[in-house]
Every structure is written in C-alpha cells, then in structure tokens.
Amino acid sequence: TLCIPTAFCSWTGEALDKKTPLLRSDEALSREAVRMLRHLGEGECQSVFSTLGAEQEFFLVDRGFYLARPDLCATGRSLLGARPPKGQQLEDHYFGAIHPRIMACIQEAEKELWRLGVPQTTRHNEVSPAQYEMAPIYEKAAIGCDHNLLQMEILRECARRHGFECLLHEKPFAGVNGSGKHNNWSMSTDKGENLLDPGRNPHTNLRFIVFLTAVVKAVDAHADLLRAAIATPSNDHRLGANEAPPAIISIFLGTQLQEVVEDLMVDDALGKGRRKTQYLELGVSTLPALPRDQTDRNRTSPFAFTGNKFEFRAVGSAQTCARPVTTLNTAVADALRDMNNQLEELMSQDFGLELALRKVLKDTLKQHGRVIFNGNNYDEEWHIEAEKVRGLPNNRATPEALVATNTEKNIELWERLGVMNRTETEARHHVYLENYCKHINIEANMLQLMVNSYVLPAAMKHQEQVANSVMATKKALKDVDVLAQEGALRDVASNISDLILSAKKLCKEVEEADKLAPQGPEVEAKYYREAVIPAMDEVRRHSDYLELVVDDDLWPLPKYSEILFLR
Numbered sequence: 001t002l003c004i005p006t007a008f009c010s011w012t013g014e015a016l017d018k019k020t021p022l023l024r025s026d027e028a029l030s031r032e033a034v035r036m037l038r039h040l041g042e043g044e045c046q047s048v049f050s051t052l053g054a055e056q057e058f059f060l061v062d063r064g065f066y067l068a069r070p071d072l073c074a075t076g077r078s079l080l081g082a083r084p085p086k087g088q089q090l091e092d093h094y095f096g097a098i099h100p101r102i103m104a105c106i107q108e109a110e111k112e113l114w115r116l117g118v119p120q121t122t123r124h125n126e127v128s129p130a131q132y133e134m135a136p137i138y139e140k141a142a143i144g145c146d147h148n149l150l151q152m153e154i155l156r157e158c159a160r161r162h163g164f165e166c167l168l169h170e171k172p173f174a175g176v177n178g179s180g181k182h183n184n185w186s187m188s189t190d191k192g193e194n195l196l197d198p199g200r201n202p203h204t205n206l207r208f209i210v211f212l213t214a215v216v217k218a219v220d221a222h223a224d225l226l227r228a229a230i231a232t233p234s235n236d237h238r239l240g241a242n243e244a245p246p247a248i249i250s251i252f253l254g255t256q257l258q259e260v261v262e263d264l265m266v267d268d269a270l271g272k273g274r275r276k277t278q279y280l281e282l283g284v285s286t287l288p289a290l291p292r293d294q295t296d297r298n299r300t301s302p303f304a305f306t307g308n309k310f311e312f313r314a315v316g317s318a319q320t321c322a323r324p325v326t327t328l329n330t331a332v333a334d335a336l337r338d339m340n341n342q343l344e345e346l347m348s349q350d351f352g353l354e355l356a357l358r359k360v361l362k363d364t365l366k367q368h369g370r371v372i373f374n375g376n377n378y379d380e381e382w383h384i385e386a387e388k389v390r391g392l393p394n395n396r397a398t399p400e401a402l403v404a405t406n407t408e409k410n411i412e413l414w415e416r417l418g419v420m421n422r423t424e425t426e427a428r429h430h431v432y433l434e435n436y437c438k439h440i441n442i443e444a445n446m447l448q449l450m451v452n453s454y455v456l457p458a459a460m461k462h463q464e465q466v467a468n469s470v471m472a473t474k475k476a477l478k479d480v481d482v483l484a485q486e487g488a489l490r491d492v493a494s495n496i497s498d499l500i501l502s503a504k505k506l507c508k509e510v511e512e513a514d515k516l517a518p519q520g521p522e523v524e525a526k527y528y529r530e531a532v533i534p535a536m537d538e539v540r541r542h543s544d545y546l547e548l549v550v551d552d553d554l555w556p557l558p559k560y561s562e563i564l565f566l567r
Helices: 019-039 063-067 070-075 100-115 141-161 206-221 223-229 255-267 322-348 353-371 380-389 398-406 408-417 422-476 483-515 521-549
Strands: 048-062 120-125 131-136 164-167 181-189 303-305 310-312
Touching: 019 048, 019 141, 019 181, 019 206, 019 322, 019 408, 048 063, 048 141, 048 322, 063 070, 063 164, 070 422, 100 120, 100 131, 100 141, 131 141, 141 164, 141 322, 181 322, 206 223, 206 255, 206 322, 206 353, 223 322, 223 398, 223 408, 255 353, 322 353, 322 408, 398 408, 398 422, 398 521, 408 422, 422 483, 422 521, 483 521
Parallel strands: none
Antiparallel strands: 048 131, 048 164, 048 181, 120 131, 181 310, 303 310
C-alpha cells in the first residue's frame, strides 16, 4: 500500500514518485543558498528550505446531481452544459456567507485535518457559485505538499458524508471560474528567517535583493520548465481565462520593488529608496490612517510577489504541489549557483565583495529583467510584446509545454543540481504525454456516449412533439400563420442533424488519433490537441443549443442552474 508521505523508487534506484525529486531539490536549494549567505557574512546558517502555503480551491455539488452526470463521474468535468441565465455576474457568492450545509462539511474537514496535524487558517466562498477555498498555515514545502494531498483526500471523504461531491478538476463547469491552487513559495533559514522578507526598507536590505534577483533570474531562464510544471489536460481549460493567468510566465513585483530593480540596473545603487511609506486616508476621524500595501495588486500575474513570498498562481487545483515546487526550487538553486560562481570569480580578480555583488546583481537583472511585467497579463498587446519583443515563451497547451521537459538544456539542469537523472526525466516526459492522450480519449468517448444515449433521444422526442404540434395547429387553424413555429422546428431539426454529423466526425478523429499511437506520444498528443479537442467543442456547441430549447421535462441531465445553485 502506498501511503502519504512516502518515497517510491524502482528496483534499480530511479525515483518513481514526486516526493524524492522534491527532497533532492530542497537539498540543492539549501546548498546554493547557504553558499550565498556565506558570501554575505552570515556564517551561522547551516541549511535553507523552501516554504509553501497552498490555497486549495474546489467545488462542492450535491452528490445526487453528480451521480446523474456521467461526465462528472468519469472525467471530473461537465463535457456538456449550457450557461445558466445567472452565473457569477453579480459576485454575490464570493462576497456572501457560506451556506450552513456547506459550512458543516468544511468544518468537519477542518477538524479531521487538525487531527492529522494539518491546521487550516482560511476558508471562504470563491467567485463561482458552489466554489470554495481552504488554505493551511505556511510550513516547510516538503511537508506542505504531503499535507495538501491529505487535504484533498479529506475533502472528498467529508463531502460524501454530507451528501456532496468535491470536484477538484480545474474547470468542472464552462462559463464560470475554474479552480487553482496558488502556491505561496518562499525560502527560510534554519533560524526561521524568511529570505524573501524585504523588511521595512527593501532598498537597503541586501540579502533580500540578492535572493529576489535570484528568483527573477530563475523564472526567466527556466520559464519553459515552470510552464511545463503546471501543464495538465485539465489546467489547459483554466489558463488564460478570467480566473487564471495566461500561459506566458512573467513576474509581478509591484511599484516599490520595481524601483529597487530599476535603481540597480541604472547605476548599481543600493539603498537609494525613492518611495516612502504611503497611507490610506479614509476621511473618517474615528478611523486611523492605514499604511498602503506596496505589494501585490495584480491578479492577472502568474508569478506575483505578495509581501514576503512569491505566489505561483498558475498551478492547477487537482495537481500535487510537488511538481511545481520541485521545479521552482531547482530553478532558483541553479540561479544562485551561477551568481555564486560569478561572485567568486570576480573576488578572485581582487574585486571587493560590495563591488562584485553590485556587478553580479546589475548584470543579472539587465539580462533577465525582461520577465518582469506589472501590467495586465490578459491584454493581447502584452502577449504580442512578450513573444515578439521580449522573447518570452508562450506555450498555450500541454503538448507544446511538455516539450520543455525533454530538452537537452533542461535534462542537464536536473542532472547538474542532482534532482533527477536522464532516465527519470525522460520517463516523466513520456508519462505526462501519455496521460494527456488518455485523458482526452476518455473525454471524447464519454462525450459520444452522452450525445448518443442522452442528448439525441431527448432532442428527437422534443422534435417529434413540436412537429406534431405544428401539424395539429395547421390542421385545426388553417388561417393561422405558423411560420414562426415551423422555423423553431427547423432550428431544432437542423441542430440535431449537425449534432449527429459532428459526433460522427469526433468518432473518426478519435480513431485517427489512436492510429498515431505507434508514432509516439508526442505525435498522438499533438493530434488530440489540434483535431480531437476542436471536434469535441463542435459537438458541445450543438448540444448546448439544444439544451436551451428542448422541453425541460425531456432533458435527461441535471443543468448548470441546478448543479451550481441547489443545496
């Protein structure tokens, strides 16, 4: 039996799990971070580790509705479903109180997690109806990843005891927000000091500036690998929508830290500090002036600085945190390694520590500052600038993104830091692509089953009823114009025909994809992305139209208006 926590290896010693590479990446990060701290004159620190606070988003829907939807049971998401008249437009769920039945379920989950040593610090409604969030107390990342897996399992168990189903899929319902798992990541010394804490004056906090620069370098140099770390077939539905950042990996620093970076790039200045503490004047004499937060005000950024940590927002809700955290640890360790080497080389040439450090920081930020962007990441102009001007990668879908997991550059990175060897890296690349193909194949086959067994019989029955009604009306009232009724019948008949044809096309595309399997998962995954998924979208378009016009008594599947709003 495989338990949490665990390390799982093959009989030849290769890591088969995600925990072992995570622990290796923490050791690599510690090694290079301690080395840098020695240069900064902090000799007491013996180790550094990554910290994590994972904000887990999820949906809770009535289990009766869940069991009546074969797509939710088989794939975790609704493959069909027209948008309801009311969704999340009013944001009343986000700002409202938690429903008593939901609260009872979540509180039981919290108690169970407390018994397992996983204390929660946050619970609240999320933007979409039926969507919620829980977050734990921040802790060592290696432990936090295990605790998040336990949290997901406990949520599922408690949900069923309360008559719910917990949906962890990134996009269970189209047209409303999907779910993410924001990974709040930082680094801490064995003395409990947060290396990404800017203090009261970040302009003069040398240690903070050094490690901030290392993160900037890491995210720019390994943006492709960070994108691959959050590439899953389910997360593809979420990235770039209103609830999630786009696939372009960039960093948001905020105005104050942007000034720090600009000062360093322009004139090597440390400690200039242009921005003083600002205050919010509320205009009420009984309320005190509050210091204005200088950090995150950009919810569109995939990787934002939020006070004393970075928030990796692109991570999917169903993922384990281990994969993105391992990648981030490794990337930052590699950046620190390069900066350490440059610093030692300059100091061997009789550069003083301060002068050498300024040069390393300035050169690094000039080379990698292109990844910093404080604007709207949804803006199409930013996408063009990022790709065409700054040269940032934009791998929109999983098959494109996973190319990075098997490039020579990235295989050498894993090996150089001692996190994974070539065999372990290549195996993961193959498994991720194969997993993508299997997921889309299951969804496509389930969609065909639902269309043929649920949608078409109901639509044809409705068509028959409308046709009989039109004929009876024409016979009984020969002087009444029934063109509008005939037009409604024609629309239904036309969409039924289009649905049948699109379902047949989908069947052929799936067969073609299966034939490509011998050519390798890369070719097969590409075909699923470019041919099968568009065919699925076409099937859904016709089915969703029919859902809006077919007699509600005939429609065999619970609708969004029921699943999302009925408790």
